[in-house]
Amino acid sequence: MSLHRITLKVNGSTEIVDVPGNWTLLQMLREKLALTGTKNGCASGECGACTVIMNGDAVNSCMVLAAECEGAEIITVEGLSKEGQLDALQKFMIETGGIQCGFCTPGVLLSAKALLMRNPNPSEYDIREALAGNLCRCTGYNRIITAVQKAAAVH
Amino acid sequence: MVVARKEKTAGPVGQSVLRNDVLEKATGAAVYTDDIQFGPGLLFARVKRSPVPHGILKKVDVSKALALPGVKCVVTGKDYPDLMGLYLKDRATFAVDRVRFIGEPVAAVAAVTEEIAEAALDLIELEIEELPAVFDPELGAQKGAPLLHPDLENYVHPNFIFPEPGTNISNHFKIRRGDVEAAWPKCAAIVETKVRVPHIQHVPIETHVAVALADDKGKVTLWSSTQSPFAQRAMLAKTFHVPESDMRVIATYVGGGFGCKAGVTMEAIPIALALKVKGHPVKFRLTREEEFYTNFVRQGLILNLKVGCDKDGNLLAMENTMYWDGGAYTEYGVNVTRAGGYSSTGPFDIPNVKTDSICVYTNHPSGGPYRGFGMSELHTGLLQVMDMLAEKIGMDKVEFLKKNVIQGGDTVATGMTMHETGIKECVDKVAAAIDWGKKEAPTAPNKLRGKGIAVMWKAPAMPPNAGSSAIVKMNSDGTLDVSIGGQEIGQGTFTAMAQIAAQTLGMPYDAVRVSGPIDTKYSPYEWQTVASRLTWSMGNAVRLAAQDARQKILNLVAEAWKEDPKDLDIQDGVVISYKSEESIPVKDFVVYGLPKENDQGWIGGPIVGTGSFMPTYVTGLDPETGQGPRAVVHYTTGAQAVDIEIDKETGRLEVLRAAAAFDVGKAINPDLVAGQIEGGFVQGMSSAMFEGAMLENGVWRNPSFVDYRIATTMDVPPKIDAMFVETAQDDGPYGARGVGEHPMVPTIAALANAIKDATGVRITNPPFSAEKIYLALVDAGIVK
Ligand code: FES
Ligand code: FES
Numbered sequence: 001m002s003l004h005r006i007t008l009k010v011n012g013s014t015e016i017v018d019v020p021g022n023w024t025l026l027q028m029l030r031e032k033l034a035l036t037g038t039k040n041g042c043a044s045g046e047c048g049a050c051t052v053i054m055n056g057d058a059v060n061s062c063m064v065l066a067a068e069c070e071g072a073e074i075i076t077v078e079g080l081s082k083e084g085q086l087d088a089l090q091k092f093m094i095e096t097g098g099i100q101c102g103f104c105t106p107g108v109l110l111s112a113k114a115l116l117m118r119n120p121n122p123s124e125y126d127i128r129e130a131l132a133g134n135l136c137r138c139t140g141y142n143r144i145i146t147a148v149q150k151a152a153a154v155h
Numbered sequence: 156m157v158v159a160r161k162e163k164t165a166g167p168v169g170q171s172v173l174r175n176d177v178l179e180k181a182t183g184a185a186v187y188t189d190d191i192q193f194g195p196g197l198l199f200a201r202v203k204r205s206p207v208p209h210g211i212l213k214k215v216d217v218s219k220a221l222a223l224p225g226v227k228c229v230v231t232g233k234d235y236p237d238l239m240g241l242y243l244k245d246r247a248t249f250a251v252d253r254v255r256f257i258g259e260p261v262a263a264v265a266a267v268t269e270e271i272a273e274a275a276l277d278l279i280e281l282e283i284e285e286l287p288a289v290f291d292p293e294l295g296a297q298k299g300a301p302l303l304h305p306d307l308e309n310y311v312h313p314n315f316i317f318p319e320p321g322t323n324i325s326n327h328f329k330i331r332r333g334d335v336e337a338a339w340p341k342c343a344a345i346v347e348t349k350v351r352v353p354h355i356q357h358v359p360i361e362t363h364v365a366v367a368l369a370d371d372k373g374k375v376t377l378w379s380s381t382q383s384p385f386a387q388r389a390m391l392a393k394t395f396h397v398p399e400s401d402m403r404v405i406a407t408y409v410g411g412g413f414g415c416k417a418g419v420t421m422e423a424i425p426i427a428l429a430l431k432v433k434g435h436p437v438k439f440r441l442t443r444e445e446e447f448y449t450n451f452v453r454q455g456l457i458l459n460l461k462v463g464c465d466k467d468g469n470l471l472a473m474e475n476t477m478y479w480d481g482g483a484y485t486e487y488g489v490n491v492t493r494a495g496g497y498s499s500t501g502p503f504d505i506p507n508v509k510t511d512s513i514c515v516y517t518n519h520p521s522g523g524p525y526r527g528f529g530m531s532e533l534h535t536g537l538l539q540v541m542d543m544l545a546e547k548i549g550m551d552k553v554e555f556l557k558k559n560v561i562q563g564g565d566t567v568a569t570g571m572t573m574h575e576t577g578i579k580e581c582v583d584k585v586a587a588a589i590d591w592g593k594k595e596a597p598t599a600p601n602k603l604r605g606k607g608i609a610v611m612w613k614a615p616a617m618p619p620n621a622g623s624s625a626i627v628k629m630n631s632d633g634t635l636d637v638s639i640g641g642q643e644i645g646q647g648t649f650t651a652m653a654q655i656a657a658q659t660l661g662m663p664y665d666a667v668r669v670s671g672p673i674d675t676k677y678s679p680y681e682w683q684t685v686a687s688r689l690t691w692s693m694g695n696a697v698r699l700a701a702q703d704a705r706q707k708i709l710n711l712v713a714e715a716w717k718e719d720p721k722d723l724d725i726q727d728g729v730v731i732s733y734k735s736e737e738s739i740p741v742k743d744f745v746v747y748g749l750p751k752e753n754d755q756g757w758i759g760g761p762i763v764g765t766g767s768f769m770p771t772y773v774t775g776l777d778p779e780t781g782q783g784p785r786a787v788v789h790y791t792t793g794a795q796a797v798d799i800e801i802d803k804e805t806g807r808l809e810v811l812r813a814a815a816a817f818d819v820g821k822a823i824n825p826d827l828v829a830g831q832i833e834g835g836f837v838q839g840m841s842s843a844m845f846e847g848a849m850l851e852n853g854v855w856r857n858p859s860f861v862d863y864r865i866a867t868t869m870d871v872p873p874k875i876d877a878m879f880v881e882t883a884q885d886d887g888p889y890g891a892r893g894v895g896e897h898p899m900v901p902t903i904a905a906l907a908n909a910i911k912d913a914t915g916v917r918i919t920n921p922p923f924s925a926e927k928i929y930l931a932l933v934d935a936g937i938v939k
Contacts, residue, residue: 036190037183039410041360042443046860049360077183090181094173097830101645102180103187103360103410128868135860137358137411138645139830140837140875141868 004067010035011079019066025059026050028066029076037077037106041135048134051107052076058114060133077106080113088154089113092147100138108134112148120155122148167654167664168889171826174650175669176408176643186407186672188364188380193436197366198227200425200439201272203262203279204449205254208518208853209289209301212250214282215262223278225271228431231262235427239394240486241386241418243312243325245304246521248394248423254283255303255483256518257853258449260421265428265437288853292478292515293457295323303483303516313618316489317778325481326489326514328496330781332568333507338472342463344547350536351920352456352903353847354480357525358865361410362446365422367429368436374401375426381406382416382642382684388675390419395426407672412644413838414524415451417685418487447858451523452848454488455480456495458536462505468550470559472507475499477533481514481522488522489514494616495529497776497786500568501537502561502578502612508568510781518853524685526838530613530900538609538904539919542911552908553586556610561792569776569786577880578610578792581816585796588814588876598811601803603937605913608796609901614787615686615893622769623689623696624679627656627704629745629762633728635662635704637697638670640681641689646895647827648689652697654823655888659701660708661725662741679765687791687893690823692768694888699766708741711759715749770886789884791892793817795836795901799909803938806929808844808910814876820884820892828894832877835898841866843903847922 003018010033017032026043029035029052038061041049045063052061053075080087089112092098099105108131115122115130122130127148128141136144179185205212217229232251238244249260262279266272289295289303300323304310308320318325339345365379375397381387384404392402409416425439441450461474477495481488496512525531545555560582561567563575586592589606597604626638637656643649653667670678681693705725712730713720722734731738748759776783798812815832822828845864849856857863883890903921910928911917916935918927932938 030190034192035183036186039187039361040189041362041410042860044443044859046443047360081182086181094177094181097174097826099174099177099180100647100830100834101359101361101409101411102177102185105180106183109181124873131868133867135358135360135865135867137360137413137838137865138834140833140835141866141871142833142873142875143830145868 006067006070008069008071009073011075021067023066024062025052025064025066025069026061029061035076035078039103039106041103048107048111049104051110051134053110053114056117058111075110075113077109080109087113088151089148092150093144096143096147096150098139098144098147104134104136108136108144116152116155120152122152124149166658168658168823171824172650172654172664174647175653176649187361187410188366188378188407189440191366191378191407193366193438196435198265198267198432198435198437199269199272200263200265200428200437201269201276202260202424203276205250205257205259205261207254207283207285208257209287209303210254210283210285212252212254212261212283216280217262219278220264220275223271223275225267226275227265227267227435228428229262229264230427230431235394237394238310239390239419241390242316242490243310243318243486245310245325246484246486248427256520258520259483260424263424263428265432288518289323290517290519290853292480292517295515295517296478296513298322303518315493315775323516324513325485325516326492328493328512328781329779330496330499330508330510330568331779332782335472335474335507335509338507339463341465342471343466344544345461345463346540346543346547347461348540348919350458350460350539352532352535353921354452354455354519354850355842355846356447356450356452356848356863357413357415359411359413359415362441362443363416363421363450364440365425366436366438367425369429369433371433373397373430375429376403376405377422377426378405379422380409380416381422382409382412382644383418384673384675385640385680386683387419387422391423391426394423395430404675405672406642409642409644413526414685417524417683420450443860444858447863448520448855451487452482452520453525454482454491454522456532458533460536460540462540462544464544464548466548468545468548468555468558470503470505473500473505474509477512479514479522480517480519482517482519484521485514485516487524490616491522491524491529495533497569497781498530498612498614499533501534502610502790502792503559504561504565505568519850520855526896527613527900528616528686528896530611531839531903534609534611534900535903535921538901539907542908552608553582553591556608557582560610570782571785574789574885575882576790576792577818577882578794580880581792581794581818582610584816584878585794585814589796589798589812591796595798597800603801603803603913604799605909606796606798607905607907607909607912608794609904609908610792610794611897611901612790612792613897613900614790615688617682617686617688619773620769621682621692622767623681623693624767625693625696625700626679627700627764629704629741631742631746633740633742634666634668635660636668636670638678639693639697640673640678641693642673642684643671644684646831647824650827651690651823652693655694655697656701659698660705662728666728687895687897690891690893691884691887694891695768696766698888699768700764703766704762704764707762707764708745711744711749712739714758788886789892791817791819791894791897793897795905797905797909799906799913801910801913801928803932806925806932808923808925808928810840810872813872814878815898816878816880817894817897818882819879819894820887821881821890822879823889823891828879829877831894832898833875836875836902837866837871839899839902840906842899843906843921843923845922845924
């Protein structure tokens with residue numbers, strides 16, 4: 001498999017990566033950039049665990065080819081906190097008990113972040129809809145919804 | 156002056172302190188097995204699987220696969236014929252001479268990339284002579300059914316498992332109590348029904364991952380996403396003929412377990428490969444599709460129930476015959492059926508009981524532990540029958556339940572005396588929360604509204620001597636390390652253990668560091684993270700270890716101060732004397748000791764506390780009658796109630812309000828208890844509304860999230876009223892009992908009862924999909 005050289009911005013820093021043409025963004029993040037916060041729950045676009053923000057939108061990184069990311073701006077869970085300051089979403093996910101096993105958490109955080117970036121005042125329905133593709137088997141979801149509402153309130 | 160012995164500061168037990176694992180989890184720093192980097196020597200495993208449900212394995216030809224560039228080794232059943240199993244040794248790492256389900260491992264490949272390993276699978280040639288298969292446990296249990304395990308009589312098992320060689324029955328648990336035949340004529344109402352509960356899958360968002368490395372002497376290290384590092388060590392050491400101490404299991408955070416990561420499922424496979432390519436770590440990760448059909452499933456159940464009561468609603472007799480679809484291998488499943496047997500009455504006081512809980516081999520995926528361990532399946536049938544009985548004699552359902560639920564001092568059907576339990580309070584709480592008895596108007600004209608209630612019980616199901624241990628190490632910076640062998644799988648056990656250690660010692664909660672990852676080489680022994688047993692069993696060990704450290708600290712200071720340890724206390728990390736009013740921070744001496752007077756040397760030394768706990772009082776039961784002094788350690792009981800609506804035009808079920816209450820003995824962390832209750836309710840609701848394996852001739856037709864739907868943010872009620880009562884458990888730390896599994900146990904029955912209340916139609920068999928409900932409404936003439 002021939003390698004593609006791509007240049008992109010991940011969490012604000014410019015990265016130059018050589019990746020095989022069949023690799024996904026998820027593989028590139030985890031295996032080339034060691035950003036293992038982004039999780040693989042199905043590798044087929046069905047669980048949301050791999051959600052990252054690409055050019056302002058939440059995407060399933062398992063469904064995006066790495067080679068398509070030339071020039072893209074990516075935000076992963078590792079890029080949410082700034083200089084040790086947690087993002088409000090992280091803070092409220094911790095405080096409301098929206099995290100149990102934590103495997104869905106990075107994807108949930110990035111879907112919620114993308115929502116708040118495009119809609120700072122979402123209704124409860126907007127939040128539930130924005131997170132409908134993020135499966136969580138542990139929490140029962142309501143604490144996650146509350147966390148996003150609280151984060152929106154301080155956004 | 157002697158200071159008054161003041162009330163101890165409240166301490167963290169009983170407080171909703173923040174979890175100690177969530178900062179890592181919220182920032183992406185938490186390490187799960189798949190996140191560990193192994194460098195360029197890493198090989199990837201893929202598995203060749205049986206394409207047929209039952210057959211004689213005549214030939215496995217791997218020569219072409221071995222010749223593929225990039226393939227480093229291929230292993231088959233011939234390489235590792237040893238049988239393993241937790242409660243019945245009936246399963247080898249790979250099929251040896253017979254395949255018994257579609258997806259059964261037949262061979263495995265290790266290659267330099269996952270793609271090459273996958274490509275090599277197509278080059279493995281199988282020759283299989285198909286045999287007639289068994290897909291129905293009730294038929295499979297009959298004499299003359301195709302036999303799956305002709306060698307059943309040779310399989311090793313403990314003395315509380317009862318296989319019937321020559322049949323497909325791998326365990327038959329019985330209760331014979333009182334005289335059911337004599338009781339039936341005395342009944343004013345009898346309900347007899349058959350309920351089918353389908354297979355479901357656990358669906359942790361993290362699929363199983365394991366990485367194995369063997370060194371040149373054959374010592375093995377396994378990194379594994381597991382609930383059971385120590386059980387894996389024991390089972391895998393035996394299977395691969397390695398001393399237990401040379402089988403090291405390292406277990407990081409687990410991305411959800413719910414039972415499927417207990418025992419051993421796929422972890423033997425990378426070891427089998429790693430032993431042939433020493434020095435190379437070998438990684439095996441299940442795809443989501445493999446996670447569905449090759450992992451433990453919650454076994455299907457056919458429940459034949461007959462229950463009767465007198466005209467006042469007093470339960471008189473129960474006959475309960477359960478056929479469990481155990482699947483191809485029942486090494487773990489046999490104990491699910493045992494638990495289903497000894498708890499088969501549910502939380503009810505019934506004087507005459509005849510139970511047969513029968514585990515049957517079928518050519519389906521292997522059954523195993525699933526949150527609830529048989530109880531959800533059992534309660535799905537039993538609590539619908541109770542609802543029907545109350546209707547039949549015209550009694551309010553809440554009143555009927557309260558009349559019959561088990562109470563402290565009652566005799567359980569196995570002969571054990573029930574301990575005190577607050578199940579009646581739980582019923583009252585959930586009934587009040589949804590305004591039981593008040594008919595609510597539907598929110599729209601096309602909707603039907605109704606309420607349902609169900610109660611539950613569950614005991615930890617485990618060998619009688621499942622143990623726990625803990626180590627507490629004091630540090631010179633005012634912190635302490637708590638080492639345990641139980642796993643953080645999302646339930647919050649690291650937090651609860653930190654609370655118990657801090658409370659017992661008199662240290663602040665923030666000072667406690669729980670040592671992870673669990674590593675069988677360094678962590679103290681823990682049987683498994685299952686059975687909702689950690690808060691109770693590991694909690695006892697942690698409490699004892701903290702007490703041990705505390706006593707050592709007090710003795711040391713007493714010696715230095717020439718005081719009686721009884722006059723000393725530790726509060727907020729400071730040793731104080733009620734007598735002399737002296738005080739000294741713990742951190743000042745717990746590592747370096749204290750100087751004697753006049754520079755005459757030192758006393759003390761690094762303080763380490765240890766603790767072990769094992770229940771010693773669980774007894775065997777008579778194989779024919781199921782009677783014995785104490786079948787289990789204890790039962791956690793509880794109740795759930797729901798207020799629902801059915802859309803007549805679509806059949807869609809919507810939960811408007813949900814309430815749940817459990818008697819947890821003592822809520823070590825009330826917020827974490829609520830988290831379990833909410834999450835468990837939604838998992839139960841999801842299984843009630845959406846979930847079921849579509850198995851056709853052994854083929855799993857819906858092995859993806861698109862076709863096997865689980866609840867999402869859009870499906871859950873906006874609020875789940877999570878409540879608890881606290882009737883202290885005499886052998887629990889601070890009175891605590893477990894509650895991890897219980898919240899999903901009564902949910903299917905509560906929803907079924909609510910559907911009946913709303914529509915007048917009883918649909919007994921889950922899942923209650925919109926389609927199924929709609930068609931039932933059409934059949935009943937409710938919609939045209
Ligand atoms: S891993 Fe990408 S959606 Fe599941
Ligand atoms: S916290 Fe476990 S899947 Fe969401």
